[in-house]
Amino acid sequence: MSRVLHGYFRSSAAYRVRIALNLKGLACERVSVHLRKGEQRADAFLALNPQGMVPALVDGDAVLTQSPAILEYLDEAYPDTPRLLPDGxxxxxxxxxxxxxxxxxxxxxxxxxxxxxxxxxxxxxxxxxxxxxxxxxxxxxxxxxxxxxxxxxxxxxxxxxxxxxxxxxxxxxxxxxxxxxxxxxxxxxxxxxxxxxxxxxxxxxxxxxxxxxxx
Amino acid sequence: MSRVLHGYFRSSAAYRVRIALNLKGLACERVSVHLRKGEQRADAFLALNPQGMVPALVDGDAVLTQSPAILEYLDEAYPDTPRLLPDGxxxxxxxxxxxxxxxxxxxxxxxxxxxxxxxxxxxxxxxxxxxxxxxxxxxxxxxxxxxxxxxxxxxxxxxxxxxxxxxxxxxxxxxxxxxxxxxxxxxxxxxxxxxxxxxxxxxxxxxxxxxxxxx
Structure with a gap:
């Protein structure tokens, strides 16, 4: 299954998702969306995320946005990888x-x-x-x-x-x-x-x- | 089990938790923390929540803060009440x-x-x-x-x-x-x-x- 993270090196929210992917050992292609050049407001990116914000994670058929939601998703979709959340x-x-x-x-x-x-x-x-x-x-x-x-x-x-x-x-x-x-x-x-x-x-x-x- | 929501009528975050408690049919005592009078910075409240923010939910022995965390908690701790999150x-x-x-x-x-x-x-x-x-x-x-x-x-x-x-x-x-x-x-x-x-x-x-x- 293909997995692509659309992010930006200095975006905190993208940085969070990069750490989580690494902790979980999930391979992921990377696409840079240059925030200072305004690439997040280009039509191609808005079609992926109407919010015009990074990160966006494309995981197979699913397009996921908002880093807190993506982090929870990774824990739920890949329960056999190291967990981000404890039990209880x-x-x-x-x-x-x-x-x-x-x-x-x-x-x-x-x-x-x-x-x-x-x-x-x-x-x-x-x-x-x-x-x-x-x-x-x-x-x-x-x-x-x-x-x-x-x-x-x-x-x-x-x-x-x-x-x-x-x-x-x-x-x-x-x-x-x-x-x-x-x-x-x-x-x-x-x-x-x-x-x-x-x-x-x-x-x-x-x-x-x-x-x-x-x- | 006792349940107490520390909130403020106009706090958006407390309003969220009030709605969730109602949707789930969970009875809850209410304590007002007057934000404009600065009651959130009083020692008594800081002992409950060092962030000095409402809401704080005391659910039995547990003290819960941050409305996104409280909303997820309610869904996990009370799975037999109407769910806030769908399956999948x-x-x-x-x-x-x-x-x-x-x-x-x-x-x-x-x-x-x-x-x-x-x-x-x-x-x-x-x-x-x-x-x-x-x-x-x-x-x-x-x-x-x-x-x-x-x-x-x-x-x-x-x-x-x-x-x-x-x-x-x-x-x-x-x-x-x-x-x-x-x-x-x-x-x-x-x-x-x-x-x-x-x-x-x-x-x-x-x-x-x-x-x-x-x-």
Whole structure:
């Protein structure tokens, strides 16, 4: 069955899916959609994803969009590969909440279209944009640090000693935090977990700098 | 088993969970956390949810946060109640993508803390804030309208003829769109589905105006 990921090297959401595919050992062809050139708004791509956003995963006949939905899909469609979610409704809810703390509360505020609106229609300076960017990561990481540090279910990774859905979302956000040099000193648990992830080939191979479309 | 939802009448995320509880027929005590008075940052609430956000659902011994995680939890923990997600990994991914198109791409940009930052640190006018607010709903609804209108799996509701996860997320966003009088004429499918939902008691009883803490 053919499998194609339409993504962009620096897209956090595509980075998540790349990590998940690697953790699960699922081979996947890659197509680059150049966001800064606006290729996500070309008719060919809109036919695949009317939202005009990456990633889109074509898996056989199915077209899947929205990274949280794609990550859940991979776990459901390929149950014999390493699981992104643990067993048990309460445990799964914890991991999903950690993932959502990144995917709903940090990342949406800092993606390209939002930064463009802030510097365009809102007329904000580069300095104000950078402060905005780091503010939402700092706010989110402060909460996430407590959610991780105060919970005995946190292990070598966000939940226990195997990487999963929360780590898949956390690592691209930690990568983004370097963009405007946010100080990560206040978040030792986040840093420790990100380092544990970065030691794994599945995470290394998904890194933006290792993608064919990296600039 | 005791079940308590900590929410706020006008919180979209709490509104989602109220609808889901009603659709599933799960009784639940309600506690109001007054967001405009900052009660979400009080120590008592932070002990429950370090993120300082509503909703938080206490279900027996478990404390659950982040509405997307809570909605999935309810479906997994109470499989004998009406399901929010359909069968089949591809179908489930479609519903989750529709939900994420609201929960990740519209709502995070328009919640209270973000609007406060735009009018505070960014120093934007009320007019610029309203334009921002409606811009992200319009952007999101344009994509969502196509995702719904162009797909034969859309029925009376977002996916088929029973309400589910996507409707649970869509209806509070449609409610929010009235706040600054966004014109919904360009989104006939969204309007039709929201009307079908609003005809159901489960949605009516969850409406902000019907909550004890409504102002």
């Amino acid at each position: 409704a309460v445990e799964r809810a914890r991991v999903r909440a950690l993932a959502a703390a990144v995917a709903c509360d940090i990342h949406p505020l800092n993606n390209l279209r939002v930064l463009q609106y802030i510097q365009g229609p809102l007329g904000c300076s580069q300095e104000a944009m950078v402060a905005w960017y780091n503010h939402w990561i700092a706010e989110g990481f402060r909460a996430l640090e407590r959610m991780l540090a105060d919970d005995p279910r946190t292990g070598r990774f966000c939940h226990g000693d195997a990487p999963g859905l929360a780590d898949v979302c956390l690592v691209p956000q930690v990568f983004n935090s370097a963009r405007h040099a946010l100080d990560l000193t206040p978040y030792p648990t986040i840093r420790r977990i990100a380092e544990a992830c970065d030691a794994l080939e599945a995470f290394q191979a998904a890194h933006p700098s290792r993608q064919p479309d990296a600039e | 990994a591809v179908e489930r991914a479609r519903v989750r993508a529709l939900a994420a198109a609201v929960a990740c791409d519209i709502h995070p940009l328009n919640n209270l803390r973000v609007l406060q930052y735009i009018q505070g640190p960014l120093g934007c006018s009320q007019e610029a804030m309203v334009a921002w607010y409606n811009h992200w709903i319009a952007e999101g609804f344009r994509a969502l309208e196509r995702m719904l209108a162009d797909d034969p799996r859309t029925g009376r509701f977002c996916h088929g003829d029973a309400p589910g996860l996507a409707d649970v997320c869509l209806v509070p966003q449609v409610f929010n769109s009235a706040r600054h009088a966004l014109d919904l004429t360009p989104y006939p499918t969204i309007r039709r589905i929201a009307e079908a939902c609003d005809a159901l008691e489960a949605f009516q009883a969850a409406h902000p105006s019907r909550q004890p803490d409504a102002e």
